[in-house]
Amino acid sequence: MIYFEHVLRQARVPPPRLIEVLATSAEPWVFADLRAEMLDLFPQAVVRERARGEGPAADADLVVVPLVEAGDFPHQDVAYRSLSALRALADGPLARSRAHVLLYRARWRDAEVVKAAALRGHVSRLARERRLAAWIERSALLKKILKPRH
Amino acid sequence: MARLLMVAGTQPTASDLHLLYLRAFEKIGFTATLLAHDSALPFAEKVLQQGRRQLSAAHFALVNRRVRRAAERLRPDLLLVSGSNWYLLPETLRAIKRRGCRVVLNEQHLQVFRPYQAEALEIYDHVFTQDSALIPLVRAAPRAPSVTLLGPACDPVEHRPIALTDEERARLRSDIACVGWAYPNRLQLFEGLLDFDLRLWGMGWDASPALAGRFRNEPVHGLKKTKIYNAARIVVNLQSTTYQTDGVTCRPFEVAACGGFCLSEPKKDLAAFFTPGEEMVTFEDAADLREKAAYYLAHEDERRAIAARARARALREHTYEHRARQVAATLGMG
Numbered sequence: 188m189i190y191f192e193h194v195l196r197q198a199r200v201p202p203p204r205l206i207e208v209l210a211t212s213a214e215p216w217v218f219a220d221l222r223a224e225m226l227d228l229f230p231q232a233v234v235r236e237r238a239r240g241e242g243p244a245a246d247a248d249l250v251v252v253p254l255v256e257a258g259d260f261p262h263q264d265v266a267y268r269s270l271s272a273l274r275a276l277a278d279g280p281l282a283r284s285r286a287h288v289l290l291y292r293a294r295w296r297d298a299e300v301v302k303a304a305a306l307r308g309h310v311s312r313l314a315r316e317r318r319l320a321a322w323i324e325r326s327a328l329l330k331k332i333l334k335p336r337h
Numbered sequence: 338m339a340r341l342l343m344v345a346g347t348q349p350t351a352s353d354l355h356l357l358y359l360r361a362f363e364k365i366g367f368t369a370t371l372l373a374h375d376s377a378l379p380f381a382e383k384v385l386q387q388g389r390r391q392l393s394a395a396h397f398a399l400v401n402r403r404v405r406r407a408a409e410r411l412r413p414d415l416l417l418v419s420g421s422n423w424y425l426l427p428e429t430l431r432a433i434k435r436r437g438c439r440v441v442l443n444e445q446h447l448q449v450f451r452p453y454q455a456e457a458l459e460i461y462d463h464v465f466t467q468d469s470a471l472i473p474l475v476r477a478a479p480r481a482p483s484v485t486l487l488g489p490a491c492d493p494v495e496h497r498p499i500a501l502t503d504e505e506r507a508r509l510r511s512d513i514a515c516v517g518w519a520y521p522n523r524l525q526l527f528e529g530l531l532d533f534d535l536r537l538w539g540m541g542w543d544a545s546p547a548l549a550g551r552f553r554n555e556p557v558h559g560l561k562k563t564k565i566y567n568a569a570r571i572v573v574n575l576q577s578t579t580y581q582t583d584g585v586t587c588r589p590f591e592v593a594a595c596g597g598f599c600l601s602e603p604k605k606d607l608a609a610f611f612t613p614g615e616e617m618v619t620f621e622d623a624a625d626l627r628e629k630a631a632y633y634l635a636h637e638d639e640r641r642a643i644a645a646r647a648r649a650r651a652l653r654e655h656t657y658e659h660r661a662r663q664v665a666a667t668l669g670m671g
Contacts, residue, residue: 188495188559189356190347193371216555224560261348261375262389294540296349296558297376316383323388333385333393337451 198300200287203248206234212255242279251289267317277307341367342413345420346375352587357492361657401429408433415439421448430460446580468584489587490657491594498596499567511536514569529623566595574601593647598640616647
């Protein structure tokens, strides 16, 4: 509905014909919820689940990667815990496709869209974020400098 | 065509209300842009957020710089700070206002008491509040801006009756439902309703062992929430004690637009939007909720008639488009 519509519109994603949701967990609600949302937005699209370990089909227009861990919101981007899986995805055939990838932090309804060809760079950015955020949290000096404004 | 720049948060609350406002402003002819202060962040802001330093002066400076740059680029006619002013400093608001842009606050969480929030009050061209309790407080501020009540709303596309499949009905239905955070007052209330067919949705319900089996540890947003409102016979509205005093949230409006029946705590502002007893039923305390829930579960026709009247009123007067038009008319931009 409005959230996915907004995120996909911001990323200028054209209406997809084939949407694949990667099975990243055994939680039954993940695919059911995403399928319903996607079909509500794109009634003409085919939405199917891709089994764990299988890469998305070459002709998928939109690949949804659900990240279903809870995390310590908003301070632990759950994508940081899936960097190796995301790297593997970025290193596979997906990177040569014209698909868009929707990284969906499911428990916190937070999504971002990346072109498949740019996924590798995006994963590197997430890794840099994680390293720097951990450094900021550990450093006593930075803690003092970056103390709360109020 | 007037240009709107809305500054708001999009991280999950019970409703996507800022996005729904954005759509409504577009519908009435604005060119609308959202700048989120909490998601899709530039690298440095994200690092500070993830490093638990999002309240640092450095993070404030980055957010304010981003807003000023967006205002320079987009040249908005209206800057709408929606939800609450979590980040914008008075100097940022003054700089944008000097460019000829109207600067308006749409306050929904009673957050005007931090020094920068209070100082900003005199800068706004107008303050809209979702809670009438805030009106005298804003008026008491030095060089107080004009302030009016802007009610919560629904979106007829987002919140609508849906024909559920058998599978959906089996998965989502209940006699009594609540969607939202497990605030302490909610935990306490629902622990007293265990003899009902009760289903709780949202986060944090596992804090109460007594409620085990009554909630599912799965997120509820968007379409799923609409389907739950369609599937429940009664949706209970009990609000946070932190973010509202007399005000009401969008829940009763969304439930009404879905054709559902909402049993709400009796917030003072609710009566300004729905006729008590005819369009919306309220409960005084846990005992009253039990009694009324049992009554309306047993009186299907009466419950459906109230829900139908609430839906008609919500669509007639309480959509985001109505609210966007009210904002535009108040500012002379309609």
